[in-house]
Each structure stands twice: as C-alpha cells, then as structure tokens.
Amino acid sequence: MTATTAPQPTKAPLIPPSTHRYADVIHRLEAGGSMLPDTPENLQQIIGIYKAYAVPMDFYWRDLLYIAERVFLNPLPAFKYFISQEYLDRPNSYAGEQSQLRIWRGTEKAHPELLAFMERGETRRMPKLLHHLWHDRVNMEFAEACMQAMFWHQGMGGRFNDYLASDAYKANADRAIKAYFKGNPLMLGLYKLFPEMFLEQVRQLSYYANLGLFWEVMAPVFFEMSDIYDEGGFKGVPDAMNFLVNGIFAVAGRPIYHHVFIGGECFEIIPKSEGFTWLYEAALPYVEAVFYRTSPFRGTKSYNAQAGQVPADQADFHYGILYADVYPVGSAGIPPTLLMQDMLHFLPPYLQQIYRQHRRGEEDQLIQLGITFQRSMYNVTSAVIQALRCALLYPLDDTDPEHLLANRRFFEAQMDRFLRPEARLTDIHNQDYR
Amino acid sequence: MATILDTAAGAGCFNTLLAAVDAAGLRTALEGEGPFTVLAPVDEAFAALPPGTVQTLVDNPPQLARILKFHVIAGALSREVLTARPQWDSLEGAPIPIRRSEPFEVKNATVVQADIHCDNGVVHVINRVILPG
Numbered sequence: 001m002t003a004t005t006a007p008q009p010t011k012a013p014l015i016p017p018s019t020h021r022y023a024d025v026i027h028r029l030e031a032g033g034s035m036l037p038d039t040p041e042n043l044q045q046i047i048g049i050y051k052a053y054a055v056p057m058d059f060y061w062r063d064l065l066y067i068a069e070r071v072f073l074n075p076l077p078a079f080k081y082f083i084s085q086e087y088l089d090r091p092n093s094y095a096g097e098q099s100q101l102r103i104w105r106g107t108e109k110a111h112p113e114l115l116a117f118m119e120r121g122e123t124r125r126m127p128k129l130l131h132h133l134w135h136d137r138v139n140m141e142f143a144e145a146c147m148q149a150m151f152w153h154q155g156m157g158g159r160f161n162d163y164l165a166s167d168a169y170k171a172n173a174d175r176a177i178k179a180y181f182k183g184n185p186l187m188l189g190l191y192k193l194f195p196e197m198f199l200e201q202v203r204q205l206s207y208y209a210n211l212g213l214f215w216e217v218m219a220p221v222f223f224e225m226s227d228i229y230d231e232g233g234f235k236g237v238p239d240a241m242n243f244l245v246n247g248i249f250a251v252a253g254r255p256i257y258h259h260v261f262i263g264g265e266c267f268e269i270i271p272k273s274e275g276f277t278w279l280y281e282a283a284l285p286y287v288e289a290v291f292y293r294t295s296p297f298r299g300t301k302s303y304n305a306q307a308g309q310v311p312a313d314q315a316d317f318h319y320g321i322l323y324a325d326v327y328p329v330g331s332a333g334i335p336p337t338l339l340m341q342d343m344l345h346f347l348p349p350y351l352q353q354i355y356r357q358h359r360r361g362e363e364d365q366l367i368q369l370g371i372t373f374q375r376s377m378y379n380v381t382s383a384v385i386q387a388l389r390c391a392l393l394y395p396l397d398d399t400d401p402e403h404l405l406a407n408r409r410f411f412e413a414q415m416d417r418f419l420r421p422e423a424r425l426t427d428i429h430n431q432d433y434r
Numbered sequence: 435m436a437t438i439l440d441t442a443a444g445a446g447c448f449n450t451l452l453a454a455v456d457a458a459g460l461r462t463a464l465e466g467e468g469p470f471t472v473l474a475p476v477d478e479a480f481a482a483l484p485p486g487t488v489q490t491l492v493d494n495p496p497q498l499a500r501i502l503k504f505h506v507i508a509g510a511l512s513r514e515v516l517t518a519r520p521q522w523d524s525l526e527g528a529p530i531p532i533r534r535s536e537p538f539e540v541k542n543a544t545v546v547q548a549d550i551h552c553d554n555g556v557v558h559v560i561n562r563v564i565l566p567g
Binding site: 100101157159245246249250251252253254255272273274275276277280388391392393394402403 | 483490501541567
C-alpha cells in the first residue's frame, strides 16, 4: 500500500485575481517580481547590457556636468565634448574610498575601459580632434537627446520645472549670465535685447546638470550589478530588480542642483538648499521623458500630426524605449542608434556570444543589443514601479485586503500604459524576440 | 504640558525622528508656538527603509527638511478634525491624503496612537515614513 499525503490546504487569496489584459504580469509584480520574466537568459542579457551602458554613461554624466558648469553659455561650443581632465577625474560620489555612500566597489575616476576607448576608439590612437571629426568617440549626442526630452516635456512631477520659471531662478541666472559675459559688450547687448532667449539656454543647461547628477548615480549602480553577477550573486531577475529598488531608495535624497563656475567663482543657479531630490526632480521625470515619452525620431517613420497620428497631449507620447520598434529605430545617426553604437564597444564576452548565435550574428548586433536594452529597461521600469509602490502604498505581504486592492489598482494603472499596440511588453515575454 | 519635541523625547520611540529634526535644522521651528500637527513615525518606521536612505537624507539637510515637513500640518488638528476632510496640505506643500478613519490611516501609514496633545500642537504616531507623491 502506498501512503498518500493529504493535500495541504492552500491559503485563499485575500483579493480576487486581476482581470486586466496583463493580469499575469500584475500577479507577478504582486509576488515581488519584475515585468521581465525570470529566466537565466533574461538575467544574463540585462546585466550584460547594464555593464555596456554604464561605461559610456560614465562619460555622459561627466560631460553633462562639464557643459552645465564650465562650458555654460559659450556661443560656439565646438569643444563641449572635449571634457577637461578635471571632470574626467572628478570623483564619483558613489564609488571609491572617498564616497559617503559607496555603491560600486570600483574606483571613483573614469572607468578604465572608457579611458582606453577614448584613446584608441574603433580605429587607432590619434589626436583627440581627429577622433572627434571621424566620429570615433562616445556619442554625447545621445545624452543630449535625453536631456532635451526632459527639457521639452517638462512638468512631469517634482518641482524642478516650476523653479525654472521662478523669480529666484531668473535672478540667479541673471547674475551668472552677466558674470559670464563680463567685458563682452556684444553678448551683453544681445542679452539686453533678448533676455528670454538667454534664460531659456540657462534652463536647458540646468537640465544638463539634472541629467548629469542622475547618471552619476546610475553608472556605479550598473557597474556594481555587473560585478555581483560575475561573482554569481544574483539568482534571478527579481534579485536584480530589488538591487535597483534599494538603490533608488538609498540615493533618493541626493540633492539636484546647478552650479556654474565662472572666473573661479561658483554661481548657484539652483542651490542645494532648494531641497530638490534625485528621486522627485531627476529620476521620475527621466523615466517618464525617456522611457515612455520622448518624441518621434527623424528619419525613422513619418507621422501626420493633422491626421492624429501624433498625440495632441504630450503626456500620451509613446516613443520611448518601452514602445520602440528597434529595427527602424536602428537607423543611422538617430539617438537610440548612437547609444547602441556606444554600448557595442563595451559588451561583455557572454553577450557577444549570444548575439553571434542568433539572427544574423555579428551583422545585426546593434538590433539585438537594442532589444536586450529594451528588456533591461522593462526591468528598470519595474524597479521604479516597485519603488513607488513601496514608497506610496503598501507592502506586498500586507494582510489588509483594502491595501492589497490599492496596490492592485496602482499596478493595473501602470500596466494600462502598455495597452497601446506599440508597447513591447508582450514581445519581451517571447525569448525569440531578438 | 510639554512641547511636541519634549513629548517625543519622553516617549523614547522617536530617536531617529528627533535626530533627523536636529540634522535638518528644524528644532527651533518645531519648538515655536505653532501650533503644528505632527505625524510622527516611530523608530521602526525609519529602520524599515532600505539601507542608506536615511543616511543620504541626514547628509543633505535641505532634502531631509523637505521630507520631514511632509509630516507636519499647520494647526492643531485632532483625529476628528483630520478625518473630516479627504486631504490636508503639508508644510512641504504636497497634500497628505486621509485614506481611512477606521482604522485611522494617513496616506499609506496607520496611526498607531492619535491625539497626543502638546503645548504647541498635536502628535499622531504613525507606523511608516510617508513620502510625497
């Protein structure tokens, strides 16, 4: 006789299942998972691309701050991508011995792979100017496109944008503009004639600072994730997501500010004392502007705004990475392709191997890594969604059904954004989507 | 009666909150006449935040002050008064929703002890740090 064990009574769920089109994803989020399915290959792909992204990002944040703080209103900023040694050596606030909150165990200076690439590029060692003209360099244009998306969409939560219209901001900017063009009657005359034009340029530079300070955090986060993975530290996609959630909280209170250095003097255009934070004034607007909205990229597809093909409301824009059809977006010269090209230089060997095994092998690596990037950004967005749920709502193991329903409504509202046909949430569930 | 901060110090379970008030430079303001309504998170509420969260804020007083001001409402408001309206403006500027009256819930925190009357206001003890948004 074979002994049988009585089935364990299963605990009845406290709330009924979701009937949303993405109910499976919602239930996964409610169980502490990510929008991205938890498979070993997904984990490998997203970590590999985080590393490849972090190296150029280590240049982006440094140069964004260099432009915001030093190049400032240079009317002919031909050399704005020629970052100074000071900014290349600028200690990252979240890496190295000197950091108060050390996220990456590596060094505070520019990443060695970045420095090696800046020296040799894809071609060979030659003067910086020739690398620049040959476009054999880090594509800062991508970073500027992200900044412009934030600047153009504006008003996506936080108080940063409101402050840019305040009298205090205008007065601070005015002082900096007058100091910068001191002894330059032509530019001071133009400023007198067209003050708003100059102010608008300073506002844009404040977004350079905003994005630079945002990415200064993300680069060490991604480096550390790559190191942890290499050590066998992440057991699945949710582990990687939770690392990001904890990181978001840890640096949430980081000040977002805009300082300009003119003639050895620091002008605080946005002082730290305004209380602007990394989470509210940088991270959330960045995710909204860059992951969800952006704007149609020239040279990819024609839209007829009069026929309603472009949303009338900017909040409905859906041209970000979460909606991107990576194949046409992979056209030459447009921002996402520039990023893909940047990441291509720093792919870890295990990702190169995956790409060689699929589709057209090395021929379409840019597309394949673009889709990997899309997967990885669904994971980052999941981390943001879980962090917001954690900050504004209730724990996942809460026992109050009202609280669980509030979490449910929040998750469903987030998934509603992926109901439009352009969303790639369904595609990333298919491992053949490459 | 004692002030809000004296009361909190005497309770023994608001050590993190009191240290944060000092770090943010809000002690003088909270010792003023007010009156204020303070939603006071207990030490466990701060401890439940992911590692590094509180330290980053303590290192940056203006940012810390902003989060703390989200826990303060102008006026001495009892539970009865607070639950009569769906939301109240915090000193930070963002509104604080009153989600339930029974049990008494302020945003995503539960009030574990309400209506502690002080010289310069009222304290309601909450089990979670609340954040704007």
